[in-house]
Amino acid sequence: MKNIEKENDFELISSVFDEELPKSNIDCESCKKVIEDYKTVDLALNKMFKNSQSANFSEKIIEIVRKNNEKITQQPKNYLFILRAVASLFIFGAIGVMLLREKPTDNPQKNKTNLQSKATKENTVDKVQLVQKEEQKKTTEFYETPKYQISLDKMQPVGFGNTNGIILLPTANKQYKKGATVIADNVRHVWTAKDLNQSLLKIIKIAEVLSIRVEFIRNGNNTLDMSSRMTKKQLVYFVKNLSSSGFKLLSSQAPQPEDIKFKDPADILINYTWTIVVH
C-alpha cells in the first residue's frame, strides 16, 4: 500500500491497529504515521475514561446494593410477623368465644346457672325476633295505611301548600321485595269525585298534612288539573289518602292505593300531575 486516499484504506489500517489483521498488510510510511496518530487518540480517550469515575466506585455500589437488599429482606419479615400476629389473635379470640358459650363446667351449680343463662338468652333471642317481626310489620304498614287520620269535619280552606304540619313518616323498607311496585319519575293520574268544592278541601288538607306544595294547572268544567313535586313516599301517602277520602282512581299507573311494596328509595323526587273529574 503506497497511498492512503480511500476510506477502505483507513478501515484497513484501523483493523491492523486493533490487531484484527496482520501488520504485514500495511508497510507504507504514511500508514505508520496514521497508526501513531491512532495510538495518541487512544491514549487521550483512555485518560478521559480513567478520570471518568470517582474513586472506590465499586464499593459505593456494593454498599447501596447491601442496603437495598436489607430493605427487601426486612419488608416481608415484618409483613409476615404482622400477618401471623393478626391471625393468632383472631384464632385465640374465636376459641375464647366458643369456650365461653359452649363448654359445660364440672360444677353442677355453674352448669345450672349456665342453663338458666342459656334459657334467658333464648328468651331474649325470641323477644328480639318478635320485635324484629313487629318492626318488619310496622315497616310494611307504612305501605298499607298511614298512621295519621285526616278529619274531614275539621277541614278548612287554608290555601295551597305550606310548610307547617310536617309529619315524620315511617322509614321505608329499603330491602327490595318480590312484586314490588316501581314508581315512575313522572306520574299522571285521573281521579273521580262527587263534589268539586269538597274534593278541593280534601286535597288541600291532605297536602297540608303531607307538606306537599300543590299547583293548579287548569280549572275546566267539572275538572281540576293540578301538579306537584313530591317524593315517592309522599306520593304513596297522597294516593292512599285520596282513595280513603272518597276519590276513585281511574288510571292504572303506579302507585295504586292498594300497593304496599315499592322498589325505589322513598326520598326520590318525582313529578305528579293529576286531574279530578267531578261526576
Place this chain on the structure above:
Amino acid sequence: MKNISTADTLELVQATKDGNLEAFEELIRRNSSKLVNVSFGLLGNTQDAEEVVQDSFLRALNGLDSFRGESSFETWIYRIVVNLSRNKYQWKKRRGDGLHISLTGESFDDFEEVEEILIPDESLTPELLIGMKEYEKKIVGIFLKLPEKLREVMILRNIHELSYVKIAERAKCKVGTVKSRISRAREMLREQL
C-alpha cells in the same frame, strides 16, 4: 462455591441466584468500572454515569431470575446500562438541562446508519481533564460529540478490549459495520491532531 474471587461469572451468577450476595458484589467489582465508562461515553457526565450503573446493578439483582444465560452476564448488564443511559439522556433532554449542543461544531449528519444521535453533556469537568494536553482535550471534546453508535463501538474496543466479532454481538450489528464505525470515529478524532 469455594472461592468467590476465583469463580467464573456463571458460577457467581448462579451463587447470586441462590442468595449469595457476596457473589453479586464480586460481579460488581469486576464490571462496574467498565460499565461506568460505557455510560460516561454515552452521557458525558460522571455523576449521571455512576447513577445509571448503580441503578443497573440494582435492577440486575432484582431481575436476575430472568437472566437465563443465553448471553453472557457482561452482555446482559451492558445492555441494561446502555438502555438506562438512553433513558437518562431522553429524560434530561425533556427537562432541557445538562445538554449543551454546539451549533458551530461539526455535523455528523452524513452518517445515514445513525438513526438517533445521542449527544452527551459537553461540559467536561476539571477532574476529567487532569493531566491532559491541549490536543487531548480537543480529542475528548470531539469524541463526546460523535454519534452514539460510533462512541459505543469505540468504548467496546478501547475499554472492554473486545474483538470486532464480540463488538458486533454487543452492538447488534455486522462485523463490517463495526470495522467501518471504528475507522470513521478514529479518523474524526485524528483530525484534531
